Amino acid sequence: MEKFTVHTGRAVPLRRSNVDTDQIIPAHWLKKVTRDGFEDGLFEAWRKDPEFVLNNPVHDGATILVAGPDFGTGSSREHAVWALQNYGFKAVISPRFADIFRGNSLKGGLLTVLLPEDVVLRLQDLVEADPATEITVDLVERRVRAADVDVPFELDDYTRWRLLEGLDDIGLTLRHADDISAFEERRKPWMPATA
Amino acid sequence: MGRTLAEKVWESHVVRRVEGEPDLLFIDLHLIHEVTSPQAFDGLRQAGRRVRRTDLTLATEDHNTPTLDIDKPIADPVSRTQIETLRRNCEEFGVRLHSLGDVEQGIVHVVGPQLGLTQPGMTVVCGDSHTATHGAFGALAFGIGTSQVEHVLATQTLPMAPFKTMAVTVEGELAEGVTAKDVILAVIAKIGTGGGQGYVIEYRGEAIRKLSMEGRMTICNMSIEAGARAGMVAPDETTFAFVEGRAHAPKGADWDAAVEYWRSLRTDDDAVFDKEVVIDGAALTPHVTWGTNPGQGLPLSERVPDPASFEDPSDRGAAERALEYMDLKPGMALRDIRVDTVFLGSCTNGRIEDLRAAAGVLKGRKISGDLRMLVVPGSARVGLQAQEEGLDVIFKEAGAEWRYAGCSMCLGMNPDQLSPGERSASTSNRNFEGRQGKGGRTHLVSPQVAAATAVLGHLASPADLH
Numbered sequence: 001m002e003k004f005t006v007h008t009g010r011a012v013p014l015r016r017s018n019v020d021t022d023q024i025i026p027a028h029w030l031k032k033v034t035r036d037g038f039e040d041g042l043f044e045a046w047r048k049d050p051e052f053v054l055n056n057p058v059h060d061g062a063t064i065l066v067a068g069p070d071f072g073t074g075s076s077r078e079h080a081v082w083a084l085q086n087y088g089f090k091a092v093i094s095p096r097f098a099d100i101f102r103g104n105s106l107k108g109g110l111l112t113v114l115l116p117e118d119v120v121l122r123l124q125d126l127v128e129a130d131p132a133t134e135i136t137v138d139l140v141e142r143r144v145r146a147a148d149v150d151v152p153f154e155l156d157d158y159t160r161w162r163l164l165e166g167l168d169d170i171g172l173t174l175r176h177a178d179d180i181s182a183f184e185e186r187r188k189p190w191m192p193a194t195a
Numbered sequence: 196m197g198r199t200l201a202e203k204v205w206e207s208h209v210v211r212r213v214e215g216e217p218d219l220l221f222i223d224l225h226l227i228h229e230v231t232s233p234q235a236f237d238g239l240r241q242a243g244r245r246v247r248r249t250d251l252t253l254a255t256e257d258h259n260t261p262t263l264d265i266d267k268p269i270a271d272p273v274s275r276t277q278i279e280t281l282r283r284n285c286e287e288f289g290v291r292l293h294s295l296g297d298v299e300q301g302i303v304h305v306v307g308p309q310l311g312l313t314q315p316g317m318t319v320v321c322g323d324s325h326t327a328t329h330g331a332f333g334a335l336a337f338g339i340g341t342s343q344v345e346h347v348l349a350t351q352t353l354p355m356a357p358f359k360t361m362a363v364t365v366e367g368e369l370a371e372g373v374t375a376k377d378v379i380l381a382v383i384a385k386i387g388t389g390g391g392q393g394y395v396i397e398y399r400g401e402a403i404r405k406l407s408m409e410g411r412m413t414i415c416n417m418s419i420e421a422g423a424r425a426g427m428v429a430p431d432e433t434t435f436a437f438v439e440g441r442a443h444a445p446k447g448a449d450w451d452a453a454v455e456y457w458r459s460l461r462t463d464d465d466a467v468f469d470k471e472v473v474i475d476g477a478a479l480t481p482h483v484t485w486g487t488n489p490g491q492g493l494p495l496s497e498r499v500p501d502p503a504s505f506e507d508p509s510d511r512g513a514a515e516r517a518l519e520y521m522d523l524k525p526g527m528a529l530r531d532i533r534v535d536t537v538f539l540g541s542c543t544n545g546r547i548e549d550l551r552a553a554a555g556v557l558k559g560r561k562i563s564g565d566l567r568m569l570v571v572p573g574s575a576r577v578g579l580q581a582q583e584e585g586l587d588v589i590f591k592e593a594g595a596e597w598r599y600a601g602c603s604m605c606l607g608m609n610p611d612q613l614s615p616g617e618r619s620a621s622t623s624n625r626n627f628e629g630r631q632g633k634g635g636r637t638h639l640v641s642p643q644v645a646a647a648t649a650v651l652g653h654l655a656s657p658a659d660l661h
Binding site: 015016017018020022023026027028030031032033034035045068069070073074075076077078079081096098099100103104107108156157158169170172173174176177179180183184187188189190191192193194195 | 210211215216217219221223224230231233234237238242244247249250251252253258259271273274276277280291311312314317322323324338339340341342343345346349350351352354356388389392393419420422424443444445449450452453456488490509510512513516606607608625627628629630633
């Protein structure tokens, strides 16, 4: 996984709540068996509307999505994270994320940043007023900065460390293979097996 | 202080606990399907890893399988590749797979309980958000993403962030014609699509205790639609009776030992939940959704709401967008909404009891003139059982289509889709824009409401037929 330390980039304001993962990447894209090539499927239905914010050329090259509350609800499809990353997004800012989407994003190195709703609205206002506005997501200091905004965000130490180091979760767990084996010895003998 | 059911199950699965790190939990059952696993198997291959516990892993084909002509090659080459990829991966890594045509094939969340693999006190995961279904047995069951699927394949564990506990107590007795689906739609409408965020919900109270296992699965299944990480019901005699005798249930002395342990899986009287919600079950009536998220629901007797009536600006905006997408006007009676398609099936309402309930309404009746109704059993075995009971004949005589098992129109990955502008009453779990097909409009309903709607051609409950 790519390391995430400090990222500065332009942003796309997405003033919608309850953006579910079916909107982020529709089901027919889920037939693919790879992790790449999802960028054209990102918000596919909404992008058919020329007025949709992602179609505005002033936001070309933006790397941060500033979204409304309850972003990433619904299906657990990690393809939603891949679609955002394939398109070029490095971070998503929202007042509230659905749990599974958040977990998926932080596994894959897409930084999901929780900020209070008034700050998110302020960032959206800033970007709409001047699309060249740059937002900095600083994972080292756990702060978001843009124009007159300079606010902290919360992320647990462990996840922060893993992202800063770009560490593979599986490799970390396998360091404790002995603990897993010991647990397996303790399991109740009547528990079901598939084979 | 006492502990909640969720805390007890969590504690009994901690492999490793270190200050400042998430708990590492052991996973008792890992369910796999074709859509969220190929990239995980690729990851294993690239890292030279194997599946640690093939004996705790089970795969089935469900999301992307056809419900017609299942004896022929899958027509769509991309879908065919995905199914073939699962078959190859299961073969290579030694994972048991129930393929299309197998009697145990079907939706993962129907198959696990049906085989007796889902039991109280277990941890169950699957790369599918509706894994919460298995919580109906008092298991802790989480939907996970593909990176986590790979993690479980490689280690049979998951590092899990701590959770909060919520009690949703449904008091009183449900009235005739009010189902588990109506209960959960009412719960989501009350707490909202983000209301359960960070929580494991335990459903309690008289109305829940009186539900069958099928009904409890319907409720736990849609916990994710309230944003919750999982939903659970404490195991009781209803649970034990459902599990006993199934293929993978404990037998003999093991059964007695298991039941003794399962009886300890209840929230202690002095345990404290982080949040409590109380619903008056006796006051509930059939519920339907009018909008494009599962929280936008109301009793069927109500009218389409006016977006201006929402105080929260973000709710108001969402309602405006939803009415535009759904092509509905404020003030219109929900019963006046005409539908083109009725879908009966899914991991929410595709079990035998759901088919029986809908068939009970349809028996001796015909579906409305130009409406189409798809009946898709949740598993091949549910389909067979329905046929033994003659339910398929009732559906066909009413004018509905009787299909093979799978996820089908719930998510519209296979050819079972709505056309643009088409409107459905669906027993599935999501009414998102385009969920059942590009431009399609979905109203979530119970099996009974689905059947009555099919007869009358507009949203209706069985009571409207008399």
